[in-house]
Each structure stands twice: as C-alpha cells, then as structure tokens.
Amino acid sequence: MTEELVVTLSALETRFPDVVKKDERKGYEGFLVDTKNLVEVATVIRDELGYDYLSSVTGVDYLEEELLEVVYHFYRSTGGKSLVLSVQVPRKKAVVPSLYDLFISADFQEREAWDLYGIKFEGHPDLRRILMWEGFEGFPMRKDYQEAFFVEDQKPFANRWPEGKVFRSEDENQFGKNVQYPKGFDKPKKWDPEEEDLLYAGLQELGKKDSGDLATDHVVVNMGPQHPSTHGVFRMAVVLDGERIVALKPVMGYLHRNHEKIGERNTYLHNIPFTDRLDYLSSMVNNHGYVLAVEKLLGKKGAVPERAEYIRVIMSELTRVSNHLWAIGFLLNDLGAFFTPSLYAIEERELILDIFEATTGARMMNNYFRFGGVARDFPPGVLEKLNSIVFERLPRKVDELDVYLTDNEVVASRTKGVGVLSPEEAIAHGVGGPVLRASGVPYDVRRADPYSIYDRFDFDVAVRYHGDCYDRYIIRIDEIRQSLRILQQALKDIPEGPVLLKNPYNIRVPEGESYGRVEAPKGELGFYIVSDGTANPYRYHVRAPSFVNLTALEKMCVGQLVADAVVVLGSIDIVLGEVDR
Amino acid sequence: MTDEKTIEVPDEMRAQVALTNMADLVKGNLLDKPYNWGRRNSIWPMMFGLACCAIEMIATAASRYDMARFGMEVMRPSPRQSDMLIVSGTVTKKMVPQIVRLYNQMPEPKYVVAMGACASGGGPFKEGYNVVAGIDKYIPVDVYISGCPPTPQALLNGFMKLQEKIDSQSINRERWYDKEDPIEALPVPVLGPDIMDPRDYAMITKQAKA
Numbered sequence: 058m059t060e061e062l063v064v065t066l067s068a069l070e071t072r073f074p075d076v077v078k079k080d081e082r083k084g085y086e087g088f089l090v091d092t093k094n095l096v097e098v099a100t101v102i103r104d105e106l107g108y109d110y111l112s113s114v115t116g117v118d119y120l121e122e123e124l125l126e127v128v129y130h131f132y133r134s135t136g137g138k139s140l141v142l143s144v145q146v147p148r149k150k151a152v153v154p155s156l157y158d159l160f161i162s163a164d165f166q167e168r169e170a171w172d173l174y175g176i177k178f179e180g181h182p183d184l185r186r187i188l189m190w191e192g193f194e195g196f197p198m199r200k201d202y203q204e205a206f207f208v209e210d211q212k213p214f215a216n217r218w219p220e221g222k223v224f225r226s227e228d229e230n231q232f233g234k235n236v237q238y239p240k241g242f243d244k245p246k247k248w249d250p251e252e253e254d255l256l257y258a259g260l261q262e263l264g265k266k267d268s269g270d271l272a273t274d275h276v277v278v279n280m281g282p283q284h285p286s287t288h289g290v291f292r293m294a295v296v297l298d299g300e301r302i303v304a305l306k307p308v309m310g311y312l313h314r315n316h317e318k319i320g321e322r323n324t325y326l327h328n329i330p331f332t333d334r335l336d337y338l339s340s341m342v343n344n345h346g347y348v349l350a351v352e353k354l355l356g357k358k359g360a361v362p363e364r365a366e367y368i369r370v371i372m373s374e375l376t377r378v379s380n381h382l383w384a385i386g387f388l389l390n391d392l393g394a395f396f397t398p399s400l401y402a403i404e405e406r407e408l409i410l411d412i413f414e415a416t417t418g419a420r421m422m423n424n425y426f427r428f429g430g431v432a433r434d435f436p437p438g439v440l441e442k443l444n445s446i447v448f449e450r451l452p453r454k455v456d457e458l459d460v461y462l463t464d465n466e467v468v469a470s471r472t473k474g475v476g477v478l479s480p481e482e483a484i485a486h487g488v489g490g491p492v493l494r495a496s497g498v499p500y501d502v503r504r505a506d507p508y509s510i511y512d513r514f515d516f517d518v519a520v521r522y523h524g525d526c527y528d529r530y531i532i533r534i535d536e537i538r539q540s541l542r543i544l545q546q547a548l549k550d551i552p553e554g555p556v557l558l559k560n561p562y563n564i565r566v567p568e569g570e571s572y573g574r575v576e577a578p579k580g581e582l583g584f585y586i587v588s589d590g591t592a593n594p595y596r597y598h599v600r601a602p603s604f605v606n607l608t609a610l611e612k613m614c615v616g617q618l619v620a621d622a623v624v625v626l627g628s629i630d631i632v633l634g635e636v637d638r
Numbered sequence: 639m640t641d642e643k644t645i646e647v648p649d650e651m652r653a654q655v656a657l658t659n660m661a662d663l664v665k666g667n668l669l670d671k672p673y674n675w676g677r678r679n680s681i682w683p684m685m686f687g688l689a690c691c692a693i694e695m696i697a698t699a700a701s702r703y704d705m706a707r708f709g710m711e712v713m714r715p716s717p718r719q720s721d722m723l724i725v726s727g728t729v730t731k732k733m734v735p736q737i738v739r740l741y742n743q744m745p746e747p748k749y750v751v752a753m754g755a756c757a758s759g760g761g762p763f764k765e766g767y768n769v770v771a772g773i774d775k776y777i778p779v780d781v782y783i784s785g786c787p788p789t790p791q792a793l794l795n796g797f798m799k800l801q802e803k804i805d806s807q808s809i810n811r812e813r814w815y816d817k818e819d820p821i822e823a824l825p826v827p828v829l830g831p832d833i834m835d836p837r838d839y840a841m842i843t844k845q846a847k848a
C-alpha cells in the first residue's frame with residue numbers, strides 16, 4: 058500500500074470505526090463499505106479527503122458467494138493514486154444507494170451497472186437501461202447469463218481445441234440467427250415496446266417550462282442514430298424551444314458489441330486485439346492500458362525491457378497525434394467546412410498509419426502490445442522515416458493547420474463561448490482528457506499518476522481556461538505539439554535491446570484486482586480486471602473516456618442553439634466503439 | 639428496325655445514325671449498355687458509418703485512395719438519394735431496425751455492400767448477445783468484403799465487383815420498375831425480449847408451446 062493510502066486509511070478508520078474495512082481478499086487493494094454508510098463515507102472522501110473525481114463505477118458478479126459488488130475508483134483532481142471502495146449486496150436483492158447527487162459522473166456508469174448487472178441504484182433520477190433496450194430479457198453481464206450462441210464459459214472451447222471441430226453457431230440455433238426468447242413467450246405480435254416512451258417521458262419532465270405570454274410548444278427532435286454529424290451511431294433526443302435546446306438526452310448502445318462479456322470468456326492474450334476495437338482511432342493506446350492493468354497483476358513477471366517502453370511511448374504518442382488530427386478535421390466538418398480540412402488531416406494520419414502498418418502489419422487494428430513488451434521491433438527503415446516525420450513534416454503541418462484555422466473568423470464565431478463547462482462542473486461530471494483540460498483543470502494521467510516511462514520526458518500539460526468549444530479545439534493543437542516534443546526526445550534516446558522477454562502465450566495471472574489507466578487521446582482510459590488465477594479474467598471492465606465524457610453533453614448543450622449541439626459533440630470527440638463497447 | 643417513313647435521315651448521316659423505337663431497344667437489350675455504363679460510374683453511397691470499418695471507408699473516400707475515381711465520391715446523408723448502402727461495421731440488434739428502415743427508404747435500383755467481417759457474418763463479436771451475425775439475415779447483400787477492417791484497396795476491389803454486377807444486369811430481367819407487382823418493403827424487426835423478425839413470429843409462437 059502506498060503511503061498516501063495508509064494515511065487515508067487511518068483517517069477513514071478514525072472517522073468510521075467498524076464501517077470502513079480494508080479489503081482482505083488476496084490481491085485486493087480497496088476498502089469495503091456497508092451500503093447504508095456508502096453515501097456518508099463518499100461525502101467525507103470528497104469533502105474532507107479531497108478525492109473529488111469519481112472515475113469509474115462498475116459491477117462485479119461473485120456468483121459463488123451469491124454477491125454482487127459495486128466498485129468505485131476515486132481520484133484527487135490534483136493527482137495521485139486511486140482510492141477504491143467496494144460495496145457488496147446479495148444477488149437476490151441488489152440495491153445500492155446512488156452517488157449521483159455527489160458525483161454526476163456516476164450517472165451513466167450506474168445506469169450501465171443497472172443495465173448489465175441488474176443492480177438498482179436508489180436515488181438515481183433516471184435509472185433506465187442504457188446500452189441495451191428497455192424490455193430486453195435478462196442482465197447479460199451476470200455470470201449465469203448465457204447468450205444465444207453460448208458454447209462454454211471459457212475459451213478455448215473444448216470442442217474446438219484440440220479436437221478442432223468447426224461449426225457455425227447458426228446451425229445450432231433453431232432460428233438460424235443469434236436470438237433466444239424467454240420460455241413461454243408467445244405473443245410477439247402483442248409486444249409493446251416501451252423504450253421510446255420512457256425516454257420521452259424523461260424529456261417532457263425536463264422540458265416543461267413557461268414560455269411567456271405567447272403560447273408555444275416544445276418540439277422533440279431526434280438526431281441520429283443515422284446522422285452525418287454524430288460520428289457514428291449515436292443519437293441525441295433534443296427538446297427545442299424555437300431553436301434553443303431546453304433538454305437533451307443522449308441515447309446510445311447502437312454499437313454495444315458486448316466487449317466485456319466476450320472479454321471474460323477470452324483468455325488474457327485474446328483480449329489484446331479486442332481492445333484495438335474499442336476506440337478504433339487509437340488502438341495502440343487501448344493496448345497500452347490493457348497490458349498495464351495485467352502487468353500490474355503480474356508484478357515482476359510483467360517487467361518490460363527498456364526498448365519496449367520507448368516503443369510503447371512512441372506508438373502511443375503517434376496515436377495521439379493522429380487521433381487529434383482526425384478530431385480537428387471532423388470538428389471542422391461539423392462546423393460546415395465539409396471534408397476539405399479533414400483531407401488535410403487525413404493526409405498526415407496516413408503517414409502515421411504507414412509506420413503502423415510497416416511495424417505491426419495492420420493500419421488500424423494493430424494488436425501490437427504484449428504482456429512484458431511489444432510484439433516485434435521496428436523493421437529496418439522505419440525509424441528513419443519516423444525521424445523525418447516527427448522532426449520535419451509534422452511540426453510544419455501543425456503550424457499550417459494552426460495558421461488556417463485558429464484565427465479563422467468562422468471557426469471563432471461558431472465556437473467561442475459555445476458549450477461552456479466550468480472546472481467544477483468538469484470534475485463533477487468526471488470528464489477527462491482534452492475536455493477536462495480545456496476547462497482549466499491541468500489533469501493528465503501521464504503527469505498525475507505517471508505510468509510507463511512518462512516521468513522521464515520533458516513536456517507541458519496543455520491547459521486552456523475558457524472551457525468552450527474553441528478551447529477544446531485549440532487544446533488539441535497544443536497537445537499535438539507536446540506529443541511531438543515527447544516523440545522527439547524518445548526517438549533521440551531510444552536504446553538498443555530486446556523488446557519482449559518472455560513468451561506471452563502462456564501466462565498465469567495471480568489472483569487479485571487491478572486498475573490500469575492511461576491518458577488516452579480522449580481522456581482517462583481505465584481497465585478494471587479481477588483475476589481468479591485461471592487463464593481467463595474473471596471480471597474485465599473498460600472505463601471508456603468517451604462514454605463518461607458524454608455525461609457532460611447535456612450540461613454543455615442546454616441553452617445553446619440546436620446547430621451548436623453538433624459542434625459541442627464534435628468538440629468532445631467521441632468514438633462509438635468506446636462509448637458503447 | 640428503322641422507321642424511315644416518318645423520319646428523314648440525310649444521306650451524309652446514314653453511317654452514324656440508326657433509328658429505332660423504345661420497345662425494340664428494350665427488347666433487344668440495347669439500352670442496357672449505356673444505361674449500365676451510366677449507373678456503374680455514378681454509384682452514390684449513403685453517408686452512413688457503423689463502426690471501425692467506417693473509418694477505413696472514410697479513408698477510402700479521402701485523397702489517397704480517392705473513391706471519386708469510381709464516381710462514388712458523392713456521399714448522401716439521405717437514403718432517398720443513394721444507390722448503395724455500405725454496411726460498414728458491426729450490426730447490433732439495437733441498430734438493425736434502423737438499417738432495415740433505411741434500406742426500405744432507398745429507391746431502386748439499390749445495392750448493399752457488406753464491408754468487413756462483422757457485416758458479413760458477425761466477425762470477432764459474433765457470439766455477443768447484442769450482435770447480429772451478418773446483415774444478410776435481414777437485408778439482401780450484393781457484395782461481401784472480407785477483412786477486419788478491409789483495407790481501402792479491398793474496399794475498392796469490392797466496388798469493382800459491384801460494377802461487374804451492374805454490368806451484367808438488364809432492364810428486361812430486373813424487377814425494379816414492375817408497376818403491376820411492386821416490390822414489398824422488408825419487414826422491420828422489433829425490439830422485444832430479444833430482436834424479433836416479423837417473418838419469424840410463427841416460429842417464436844411455436845417454440846413457446848414446445
């Protein structure tokens with residue numbers, strides 16, 4: 058336990074004798090709290106101990122113990138290690154008090170835990186399903202839930218390996234597709250879908266307002282899931298008074314691909330290519346977060362050689378550059394400068410993808426990091442190319458973007474003062490990455506809780522103070538410049554040596570829990586892993602930055618014009634693969 | 639087949655001009671060539687991305703790979719103006735009603751390209767409880783492109799395959815313009831306890847009794 062945590066523990070223990078207990082399970086690092094004291098303890102943690110940033114809330118199903126657990130990860134917005142709280146409730150009566158009133162960042166995450174685990178959060182104002190639809194049968198992340206194409210609890214499936222019997226799941230299912238219905242369900246024609254009704258009911262409540270002497274009505278407009286400005290299959294249900302937004306609800310789940318359920322069936326190594334497909338614009342960083350979480354559990358066995366650490370940093374920063382370029386290009390798209398700025402951005406991104414392709418074999422889905430290193434070294438010629446891009450071309454191109462866009466009249470008038478988020482609100486909503494830093498909070502995981510070898514590099518945490526869309530745009534330019542600084546240092550210092558020490562195919566992960574987090578281009582990306590000592594993770598949870606950042610969308614949009622909602626969304630920079638997982 | 643009695647063709651033009659009428663043209667498949675040539679070189683895709691594959695689709699539309707060489711650069715956000723639906727990514731149960739609806743709203747002749755492993759058969763996420771194992775369970779597909787994601791080159795190759803298909807079509811055989819017996823819209827699936835395809839209702843009721 059770190060020194061900081063020891064202090065916290067003694068503070069908590071003096072305040073709450075017998076209420077807060079150290080989690081004694083092997084390999085666990087948090088504290089256990091009773092449900093009835095949860096709100097009280099959380100208030101003290103926030104107000105007296107300074108843990109004001111609730112990063113992650115997630116459920117775990119301990120089937121054998123008949124328990125459902127909710128795990129909270131708190132941080133200080135000034136930096137430092139995490140404080141982990143867990144509450145346990147019986148599976149049959151899973152009710153936990155909601156932390157919504159203390160930390161708005163719990164909003165979507167609690168809804169997700171309700172949706173997937175059936176944990177009821179008392180006091181949550183809008184506890185609906187979030188990723189699946191209302192009316193869906195079952196709580197799919199529970200350990201006893203079986204999908205329509207269920208084969209076995211864990212991979213590798215006995216019938217596929219070593220026997221090698223290949224079959225199509227469709228042939229085993231009586232409908233010939235991936236569906237199953239509850240026993241005795243025989244009235245499909247009479248089915249009454251309630252999803253939309255519940256959504257609109259929530260909206261009308263929010264949208265009720267006096268409109269002065271002239272009687273006017275509010276209009277509900279649905280943007281998405283097929284809409285060119287929503288960056289994928291995202292939907293916003295907006296209530297309008299004229300052109301002003303009075304209420305907005307994000308609707309998601311249209312790309313919910315059951316990442317976590319599949320991840321818990323997979324072996325540890327299997328999951329690396331799946332993480333590529335979370336935030337598919339920054340695959341390398343996703344890899345990094347995941348391997349960090351597993352390496353934490355592995356301890357000494359997961360030691361990474363020097364050269365591999367440098368390669369990891371280089372790849373992560375290149376990813377950040379390409380992601381921000383893309384984000385800026387498509388923000389301009391949303392502003393109406395259709396595709397031309399994007400073409401400039403994509404041109405540079407292609408150069409970076411070439412490096413990825415030469416090194417990893419794939420343009421986007423790199424599957425490159427391994428536990429204890431990276432899969433292979435740079436092939437000959439790539440480092441030279443990298444040098445020319447990083448030292449010459451990219452700095453020039455960033456300046457070019459800067460010149461074209463930053464002082465552009467249209468960009469300024471459409472983004473300045475639009476979608477403002479104050480620093481206090483930003484922290485309460487749990488937003489991360491550029492969105493948080495554009496609101497004036499200099500919080501960057503690379504500095505606040507350094508991982509890998511980031512403490513060796515000289516770089517500034519980019520901060521801007523207005524919290525509007527303009528700052529969220531310009532901070533990305535700043536960050537590209539800082540990333541280039543890191544890249545230049547890393548390329549100068551990179552040592553020779555091996556990049557992978559052990560064969561990664563056969564690892565045993567010791568029991569325990571771990572939370573690995575990295576500064577992804579979109580914010581704090583965390584992986585929560587519970588290992589029970591077998592070849593598969595018992596719990597595998599992704600704390601996705603885009604998902605949590607969306608919590609603040611409504612706050613930023615209310616009071617703005619409907620056309621600005623598009624810009625605000627573009628300035629948050631979401632990727633649906635990560636929002637819905 | 640010329641109709642020389644009513645239309646005078648000057649002597650010097652005889653080598654260049656042939657007169658015919660619509661009925662004969664259609665019957666003799668003579669219209670297909672120019673008609674298909676026009677269509678194959680101006681397929682407008684719908685601006686519609688689902689998942690990771692959509693990023694490669696955008697990269698294909700950008701300057702390096704440049705879909706404009708195929709006359710496909712005009713991406714339409716509205717299904718009513720598009721000829722081709724590129725299903726570029728994982729199709730989930732929550733999304734499939736919308737996709738079927740979009741498909742129904744497209745005017746004939748329309749084409750569907752299943753881009754990538756997910757759209758073709760579920761891909762890496764096939765076993766998921768919210769994943770549709772291939773869009774062809776719900777709408778007809780013309781071209782399947784393998785890859786996860788398919789590279790831009792693979793996508794372009796898929797487009798070329800679609801062009802070949804268009805070349806081989808004939809107004810006489812296809813049912814696009816059949817006034818007597820118009821093509822029915824596809825039934826839109828409903829989100830029930832699981833996704834419910836109206837075509838399966840009988841089977842669902844039957845399994846409940848079993």
Ligand code: SF4
Nearest residue numbers: 690727754755756786
């Ligand atoms: S085929 Fe691969 S790249 Fe394409 S959507 Fe599916 S997972 Fe993503």
